[in-house]
Structures are given as C-alpha cells and as structure tokens.
Amino acid sequence: MAQATNTIDPAEVAKFEAMAAEWWDPTGKFKPLHLMNPVRLDYITQQIAAQFGRDLKAPQPFKGLRLLDIGCGGGLLSEPMARLGAEVVGADAAPRNIPVAQLHAEQSGLEIDYRNCAAEDIAATDERFDVVLAMEIIEHVADTQGFTDTCAELLKPGGLMVMSTLNRNPKSFMAAIVGAEWVMRWLPKGTHEWSKFITPDELYALIRNAGLDAVDRKGMVFNPLTFGWKLCERDLSVNYAVAAVKR
Amino acid sequence: MKHDSDVIVAGGGLNGPALALALAQAGLSVTVVDATPARQRAADEFDGRAYALAVASQKLLAAIGVWPALATDAQPMMDVKAADGRPGEGAAPFFLHFDARELDQPPVGYMLEDRFLYRAFLEAMQGEPRITLIHDTSVTAQEEAPGGIVVTLSDGRKLAAQLLVGADGRRSGVAERAGISREGWDYGQTALVAAIAHEKPHEGVAYQYFMTSGPLAILPLKGNRSSIVWSETRERAAAIAALDDADFLEVLRPRFGDFLGEISLAGPRFSYPLNLTLARAYAAPRVALIGDAAHGVHPIAGQGLNLGLRDVGALAQVLVEAMRRGEDIGALDILERYQSWRRFDSTSLALGMDAVNKLFSNDNPVLRAGRDLGMGLVNAIPGLRQNFMRQAAGLSGDVPRLLQGRAL
Numbered sequence: 001m002a003q004a005t006n007t008i009d010p011a012e013v014a015k016f017e018a019m020a021a022e023w024w025d026p027t028g029k030f031k032p033l034h035l036m037n038p039v040r041l042d043y044i045t046q047q048i049a050a051q052f053g054r055d056l057k058a059p060q061p062f063k064g065l066r067l068l069d070i071g072c073g074g075g076l077l078s079e080p081m082a083r084l085g086a087e088v089v090g091a092d093a094a095p096r097n098i099p100v101a102q103l104h105a106e107q108s109g110l111e112i113d114y115r116n117c118a119a120e121d122i123a124a125t126d127e128r129f130d131v132v133l134a135m136e137i138i139e140h141v142a143d144t145q146g147f148t149d150t151c152a153e154l155l156k157p158g159g160l161m162v163m164s165t166l167n168r169n170p171k172s173f174m175a176a177i178v179g180a181e182w183v184m185r186w187l188p189k190g191t192h193e194w195s196k197f198i199t200p201d202e203l204y205a206l207i208r209n210a211g212l213d214a215v216d217r218k219g220m221v222f223n224p225l226t227f228g229w230k231l232c233e234r235d236l237s238v239n240y241a242v243a244a245v246k247r
Numbered sequence: 248m249k250h251d252s253d254v255i256v257a258g259g260g261l262n263g264p265a266l267a268l269a270l271a272q273a274g275l276s277v278t279v280v281d282a283t284p285a286r287q288r289a290a291d292e293f294d295g296r297a298y299a300l301a302v303a304s305q306k307l308l309a310a311i312g313v314w315p316a317l318a319t320d321a322q323p324m325m326d327v328k329a330a331d332g333r334p335g336e337g338a339a340p341f342f343l344h345f346d347a348r349e350l351d352q353p354p355v356g357y358m359l360e361d362r363f364l365y366r367a368f369l370e371a372m373q374g375e376p377r378i379t380l381i382h383d384t385s386v387t388a389q390e391e392a393p394g395g396i397v398v399t400l401s402d403g404r405k406l407a408a409q410l411l412v413g414a415d416g417r418r419s420g421v422a423e424r425a426g427i428s429r430e431g432w433d434y435g436q437t438a439l440v441a442a443i444a445h446e447k448p449h450e451g452v453a454y455q456y457f458m459t460s461g462p463l464a465i466l467p468l469k470g471n472r473s474s475i476v477w478s479e480t481r482e483r484a485a486a487i488a489a490l491d492d493a494d495f496l497e498v499l500r501p502r503f504g505d506f507l508g509e510i511s512l513a514g515p516r517f518s519y520p521l522n523l524t525l526a527r528a529y530a531a532p533r534v535a536l537i538g539d540a541a542h543g544v545h546p547i548a549g550q551g552l553n554l555g556l557r558d559v560g561a562l563a564q565v566l567v568e569a570m571r572r573g574e575d576i577g578a579l580d581i582l583e584r585y586q587s588w589r590r591f592d593s594t595s596l597a598l599g600m601d602a603v604n605k606l607f608s609n610d611n612p613v614l615r616a617g618r619d620l621g622m623g624l625v626n627a628i629p630g631l632r633q634n635f636m637r638q639a640a641g642l643s644g645d646v647p648r649l650l651q652g653r654a655l
Contacts, residue, residue, distance in 0.1 A: 027580075034580055058274075084573040
C-alpha cells in the first residue's frame with residue numbers, strides 16, 4: 001500500500017527508485033519480460049473476459065474481481081490488472097521486490113496490495129481469489145504439484161488460474177537457454193534449468209490432480225524479425241500459457 | 248501521480264481533434280489545448296483553403312463519426328489526370344491517367360474546404376463528454392515525472408496526464424521541449440493557393456500539371472469552382488503574389504488552360520513557402536508527435552493532412568490496444584510501437600514527394616523525355632497504375648483499423 005513506502009529509510013528509497021526504474025526500463029535488464037508482456041496480457045485479459053463474461057472494450061472491465069499475482073516482481077502484470085479495475089494482491093518471495101513495486105505503483109497512481117510472502121502463506125489464511133496468475137513461475141519451483149495445488153486452493157469455486165511456462169524439448173533448449181541466455185544475453189546464464197521445463201501434457205496432469213479443469217492453452221511465439229511476440233493456437237513448442245477453472 | 252486527463256493534445260488544428268475524438272470514443276479522457284481563439288476557428292467564410300482527402304482519410308472521418316456532417320459539402324474526385332506540361336505548349340503526349348472506375352470503389356478521394364472540416368471537428372468535440380477543449384491557450388512547458396507528464400499552459404495552469412501528444416505543427420514546441428531535433432530542406436519554392444471559379448463543370452476531375460518551375464494542381468470543389476495549388480520558384484512566386492487579381496489571372500490563364508472556360512477568383516489568395524521538416528523521432532518518454540509536428544511535407548496532392556490522419560489512425564490504435572491490456576499508455580515502449588509503424592511510411596512518402604518534385608521541376612530535355620516515357624509506361628501497365636493509385640489513396644500496407652473505416 002502507498003503508506004508502506006513512508007516507513008522506509010530515505011537512503012533505501014533512493015535505491016528502490018533506481019531498482020524500480022530498472023524493472024520498468026523497457027530496454028534494460030528486464031527487456032525480455034517487457035517484450036513478452038503484451039502477449040501475456042493479451043492472453044490473461046482474453047481468458048478473464050471469457051470466464052467472467054467481461055467486455056474488454058468497457059472501462060475498467062475487471063472491476064469487482066480479486067486477483068493474486070504470484071511472483072509479481074516489479075509489478076509488470078499487477079499494474080495492468082489494477083488499471084483494468086481488478087483488486088490486486090501481488091506476492092513475491094524476494095523481499096527487495098516489494099518496496100520497488102510499491103513505489104512504482106504509487107508513482108503510477110495505482111492501489112495494489114504488495115506482500116512479501118509465498119503463495120503458501122496466503123493459502124494458509126482464508127483469503128481466496130477470482131483469478132490467480134502464476135506466469136513464468138512453475139519452472140522455478142521445487143515441488144510443481146505442491147505449487148499447483150496451492151494455486152488451486154487460493155481460488156474461489158469457479159475461479160480462474162492462468163499459468164505460463166516453457167516446454168521441454170530440443171527447440172526450447174535452443175531458444176530459451178542457448179538463444180536467450182547464451183547468445184542474446186537477455187537473461188543471466190543459469191536463469192533457467194532446462195530440465196525443470198514442463199511439457200503441456202505434464203502441466204495438464206498437474207492441473208487435473210489439483211482439481212482444476214484446463215479450459216484453454218496457447219503458444220506464445222517470438223518473431224526474431226519483428227522482435228515481437230504473438231499468440232498461436234498450435235505452436236506450444238517453447239513458451240505457452242494455459243487457463244484452468246476450479247470446479 | 249493524479250492525472251487531470253489521460254491524454255493532453257497540444258494543437259487544435261485538424262489532426263489533434265481527430266485523435267482526440269478517436270481516443271475519447273474508445274474511453275480515454277482527452278484535453279485539447281488550442282492556441283487559436285474559438286471564434287476564429289469557427290469562421291463560416293470560405294478562406295480559400297481546401298484538402299484533397301484520400302479514400303483512407305475519408306474512412307477515418309467516417310469511423311470517428313464526423314463524415315455525415317461533411318458528406319454533402321465534399322466534392323468527390325472521380326478521376327485524377329496528371330501531365331507534364333510547359334506553359335503555352337499544353338500537356339505532354341503521355342498523360343498519366345487515374346480513373347476511379349479502376350479501383351473497386353469509387354471515388355479516388357474528396358475535396359473538402361477547411362471551414363467545413365474544422366467546424367465538423369469542433370461540433371463533434373463539443374458533443375463528446377470525454378473531451379475538454381481549451382481555446383486561446385498554448386503549452387509553454389512540459390516536465391516528465393514518474394507516472395506521467397506535467398504540462399504548463401500559457402495561463403499558468405498546470406495539467407497532468409499519462410501522455411502529451413504534439414499536434415502543434417512543423418515548429419512543434421512539444422518536440423523541441425522533448426529534445427527531439429529536426430531535419431529540414433527548403434525547396435526554394437512557394438505554393439500559391441487560391442480558389443478559382445470557372446464557366447464549365449469540372450466533372451469531379453482533378454488535374455496535376457508538372458511544369459518546369461513547379462507543379463500546378465487543379466482540384467475540384469463543389470459547384471463550378473476548383474482549388475489551385477501552384478508552385479513557383481520563390482522569386483517568381485513573390486512577384487506573382489504581388490500582382491493584383493486581374494494580373495494574377497492573366498499569368499494563371501496560359502497555365503490553367505481554357506478547358507474549363509473563362510476563369511475568375513473565388514476567394515482570397517495565399518502563399519506558402521515550401522519546405523520539408525522531419526522530426527528525428529516521433530516518440531519520447533510520455534510524448535508522441537503527429538502530423539506536421541512529426542513530418543511537415545510538401546503539400547503536393549494534399550498529402551500533408553492524409554499523412555497526419557494516418558498518424559492519428561496508428562497512434563489511436565496503439566494507445567487503445569495498450570489501454571485494453573492495462574498498459575501505461577505513456578510508456579516509451581508503447582509509443583515506440585507507433586513510431587516504428589509510422590516512421591518508415593511517412594519518411595519514404597516525404598522523400599518520395601521531394602524526389603517527384605525535384606524531377607518534375609526541371610527543364611532538362613533528357614529528363615523531360617524520360618518523364619514522358621515513364622508516365623506512358625505507368626499508364627500502359629494497369630497493375631502498376633492501380634498499385635500507384637492504391638498507394639496514393641492510402642489503401643496498401645499495414646493499414647490502421649480506423650483508416651479501413653473500422654471501429655477500434
């Protein structure tokens with residue numbers, strides 16, 4: 001919340017300002033996320049609109065929806081969701097991301113409830129959500145089934161989970177490890193462990209076991225000529241997203 | 248940061264209001280800051296200025312709802328004839344001929360007087376609750392701040408928004424204050440603009456004569472009137488502009504020809520020095536440029552307004568798509584989508600028109616023969632001619648939705 005920044009030491013604020021600027025610099029360290037963000041947002045907004053019958057052309061179409069952004073980082077997804085009217089909780093286990101995200105939201109005139117905690121901490125309370133986002137997270141967790149179960153637990157009945165990750169095959173090794181980390185240097189080496197990538201079939205199994213019904217899946221495909229991403233019905237070979245509903 | 252409106256548009260000419268309407272209709276709040284007093288803007292008298300609207304521009308005006316108020320005052324252009332000519336010699340043997348019947352949709356474009364176009368914009372803006380119109384005021388300072396931009400007006404007020412759009416013309420203060428430098432060329436030419444009344448009907452045909460000193464365009468207005476855009480070297484233009492009306496017509500007659508019968512003046516005369524000015528960037532953090540602020544082009548064939556409306560179509564689409572994703576519409580990566588969409592198109596057109604003008608404003612006999620042959624070839628190959636026409640009508644390439652007549 002906005003007040004939270006006031007309790008922080010001024011020297012720390014300067015550091016967080018620099019970090020916020022870094023998170024939100026489209027040409028900086030987080031450039032790959034900025035490039036990918038429009039297509040992630042397209043997928044998320046379309047799925048939310050379909051599940052809750054919202055018109056994306058209307059002002060603040062997500063008004064009345066409670067949304068949890070797991071692994072919110074600097075707020076690259078939390079802010080757009082808040083702008084679209086959702087009541088947003090952003091959770092991140094990394095303590096330094098929280099004041100950075102808070103500061104930027106305040107600068108943007110947005111109210112977002114950022115919390116330094118793990119998804120499991122919120123699941124332990126009785127707080128539940130209409131939408132849970134877990135974008136590019138599951139390939140970094142140790143217990144994928146446990147994590148998916150937590151996401152499901154955080155949903156109200158009829159709630160929507162949107163998850164994205166990387167497929168595990170030779171092509172994704174070339175694109176995400178060799179391409180993004182070694183050649184383009186977009187990501188620090190070691191950001192991803194290819195062996196932790198998840199195939200769509202494996203993810204569908206995790207989702208089913210967690211008591212969710214998968215309702216959609218699409219590929220997110222990078223075009224190296226236009227440097228842009230687009231959603232694709234069939235090509236789930238590298239990046240892809242799924243949407244699932246709690247029974 | 249608390250915003251007074253989502254977008255501030257500096258400049259109340261034509262592109263600014265068009266953008267404001269497109270954005271407001273999609274749900275964004277817009278403040279238009281117009282340096283001109285309201286009364287002067289709504290003048291009813293014909294002041295001699297008119298625009299040749301491309302089909303795509305007309306579609307944009309229809310998509311933002313102002314076309315119904317304009318349709319009866321617009322003169323459809325059914326045909327465009329271009330020729331290489333020298334005064335007293337008539338047109339060259341090969342006549343570049345555009346005919347609306349070759350496009351799958353008639354007409355090729357519309358001629359519209361400035362007074363009708365601006366009035367339609369003004370009325371539409373006054374009827375749009377999301378638009379705040381401030382007259383007789385200009386933007387004097389702008390400062391980017393985290394989460395927005397703060398603009399200072401000439402009356403001392405400060406307004407905050409997510410984005411400031413510079414639609415403030417070829418000497419754009421918005422661009423200058425954003426540190427965007429400009430590149431420019433002077434043609435050493437001046438365009439003489441006037442409305443001409445003539446005896447015979449023009450049948451909706453526009454003519455463009457490329458002459459040694461510069462082009463003469465005769466564009467059909469409603470009734471037995473046409474608008475002329477006559478370019479001459481700066482010295483000659485100054486001399487012609489200094490003539491009284493009767494002498495002016497004496498000099499014009501041999502160039503205009505007698506195919507429309509006796510001619511007379513139907514309004515005041517204007518002269519505009521011709522130069523080209525291109526902004527080095529169309530976007531900066533929380534700033535975007537449209538129209539002449541981005542690219543002031545040579546006004547051959549009325550491409551200035553048409554180019555500006557293409558900026559409007561592209562920027563409105565980029566901003567509205569960003570808004571519907573929840574993105575920050577003033578962020579540089581969003582504005583760069585607009586820049587990369589538009590810059591190539593307008594720069595190539597600006598340089599293309601520059602090249603066309605230089606080629607035709609030349610009396611070298613070899614070039615002249617080459618021009619005749621080249622135009623003959625364009626005429627002889629229907630596919631090529633149609634492509635040329637579609638380009639001129641703004642119908643090819645990656646066309647913004649509004650310019651296809653579709654809603655955002």
